[in-house]
Amino acid sequence: MTTPHIRIYTSEACSFCVRAKNLLTRKGVDYEEVHLSRSDFQARQDLVQLTGRYTVPQILIDDTPVGGYDDIKALDDAGRLDAMLGVA
Template sequence: MAKVVIYTSAWCPFCIRAKQLLGNKGVAFEEISVDGRADVRNAMSQKAGRTSVPQIWIDQTHVGGCDDLYALERAGRLDALLQG
């Protein structure tokens, strides 16, 4: 199984949706909260090239945000990425 990392904020509805999709698939993930942590948000932004959350990585692949994750699911490509 691939390693999944998701940067989130507690009140972000897109973060909640992304975590629900991963949870429904039985995927364990490392969640990193950016709430009140400018250094963590800055590091995420540098790594992702984006400032919004969620930002999701599957192994070394930057998936993007919630919409990107759901697009992979609709295209039938998410499960293959999760298998590693």
Template sequence: MSTALPHITLYTTGTCPYCIRAKQLLAARGVTEYEEIRVDLQPEQRLAMMERSGRRTVPQIFIGATHVGGCDELMALDAAGGLQPLLGA
């Protein structure tokens, strides 16, 4: 019996080491599907990301309606035990 994961959105660029690390952490927690919006390939999406998150840096991570923040915030959430419940695991 598997539960559906919430919709996960990552705003990233192709060469950002923090973006890569965030995706690796999500993969380690069993997340295989997410929407990745590459703001380096779609510059108009950076404005949408900034309006949604209030930040200009990548990655910006949303799990469901929750704005997690960037890679550091994702890692802190995981270390505090808050990521798995947010993922519905």
């Protein structure tokens, strides 16, 4: 099984970003963090184009948007996240 590329878009003072990164760390996976400044309107527009969402965190697995913290937590609770992360 190949290891997927995981990218997480975050911003400062974002508790959900911290939770998402902690969950990924607990899963033992490496991820690329892309920090977006709250005042960078263009970066937020680019995020909407990429993920369909304006808020952070936004997590992509192999360039496929999977959502934010609540979304990956729900996937984990349902027993589906490990396979997506390649840790099953």
